[in-house]
Amino acid sequence: MSRPHWFSIRKELTPRRRCLLGILAFVLPLAVWSAVSYVPWIWHPMVKVTDAGDVAWLRVGTLIERKQFAEAAAATTLAGERAPKGYRANPIYLPAPHAVGRALYTAFTTKPVLRGDLWLHESLGMSLRTIFWGFVISSAAGVPLGILCGAFASVSRTAEPFVDFVRYMPAPAFGALMVAIFGIHLEPKIAIIVIGTFFQQVLVVANTVRKVDCGLLEAAQTLGAKRRHLVLRVLVPASLPDLYNDLRILLGWAWTYLIVAEVIGVSSGITFFINQQAKYRNFDNVYAAIVIIGIIGLATDQVLAFIGTRLFAWKNPRRSRLRALVIGFLKADGVLVKKFNRNAGRPARAAGAVGGL
Numbered sequence: 001m002s003r004p005h006w007f008s009i010r011k012e013l014t015p016r017r018r019c020l021l022g023i024l025a026f027v028l029p030l031a032v033w034s035a036v037s038y039v040p041w042i043w044h045p046m047v048k049v050t051d052a053g054d055v056a057w058l059r060v061g062t063l064i065e066r067k068q069f070a071e072a073a074a075a076t077t078l079a080g081e082r083a084p085k086g087y088r089a090n091p092i093y094l095p096a097p098h099a100v101g102r103a104l105y106t107a108f109t110t111k112p113v114l115r116g117d118l119w120l121h122e123s124l125g126m127s128l129r130t131i132f133w134g135f136v137i138s139s140a141a142g143v144p145l146g147i148l149c150g151a152f153a154s155v156s157r158t159a160e161p162f163v164d165f166v167r168y169m170p171a172p173a174f175g176a177l178m179v180a181i182f183g184i185h186l187e188p189k190i191a192i193i194v195i196g197t198f199f200q201q202v203l204v205v206a207n208t209v210r211k212v213d214c215g216l217l218e219a220a221q222t223l224g225a226k227r228r229h230l231v232l233r234v235l236v237p238a239s240l241p242d243l244y245n246d247l248r249i250l251l252g253w254a255w256t257y258l259i260v261a262e263v264i265g266v267s268s269g270i271t272f273f274i275n276q277q278a279k280y281r282n283f284d285n286v287y288a289a290i291v292i293i294g295i296i297g298l299a300t301d302q303v304l305a306f307i308g309t310r311l312f313a314w315k316n317p318r319r320s321r322l323r324a325l326v327i328g329f330l331k332a333d334g335v336l337v338k339k340f341n342r343n344a345g346r347p348a349r350a351a352g353a354v355g356g357l
Helices: 015-038 066-078 097-109 120-151 153-166 171-182 186-210 214-222 227-256 258-262 269-279 283-311 321-329 334-342 348-355
Strands: 046-051 063-065 085-089
Touching: 015 097, 046 066, 063 066, 097 120, 097 283, 120 153, 120 186, 120 227, 120 258, 120 269, 120 283, 153 186, 171 186, 171 258, 186 227, 186 258, 214 227, 227 258, 227 283, 258 269, 269 283
Parallel strands: none
Antiparallel strands: 046 063, 046 085
């Protein structure tokens, strides 16, 4: 069997190709960054002075624009004085990859400049607490409301117009109000995360619940299921895998509000570290902190995705050990095996729940 084309529409790639493209997704940006950093004739709009010559206002190590450096060198040469020397360099706000790589270690081991400032791991821990509590509170309210909106048209018509109205309002616009209500410490930051994710959660969850196969509901109603059972034992189990993926994606949405949330009230967390390092012009530490956020987010997403494949293995029959085990028990009855295989694409837990009504 021939391999699928690289650009086959709606066709899955082979594992080797997926792995290769996943690596390239990171290698290509790193290659561009390295080229801009290490190849002298690519960009490098500045000159780093190695010898000031007879130019009084220049200092060794100073970064100046190439045009300005050329004018200073031409002026000193014309006057018969010693011209400055230097080499092409990038602006201070674009450190080389090796400097950022080194900062990923030194940022954790370097003592804060000012007494009372937090270490990087302490700032990071504060940011993680903000994300955790903000997302937990948002999910505790948004998921149930979203399920109700997806299940009952009356709830949807009552709640969704207002939710749709508020979700277009920028969450940072509520910053001053949250400070007035909750103070200047951690609480208003958590509130911004909640505001930024709650209204999106309601609509996303409601839309997921509406996608549940109506045949499951009809089968449960035929068996005499009550309204409460239809929601708790059919809609929720059937939509649970997709709800899990929705929350995993919405967690990334919460991270996008972190930087804005942490400047509200007393600046704290990883945002405080980034701003402080930028103030000291330690941009390698700034990049390191940004990379750390990306690493945490990606690692969290991949771990949750892996857990999801184990929790809902029955969602994909080809990977389901449970399905293989059940088929083994039903081999003696060909009718049951055919029925099981025919319905394998449907959510097994929901079907089991309907059968137990």
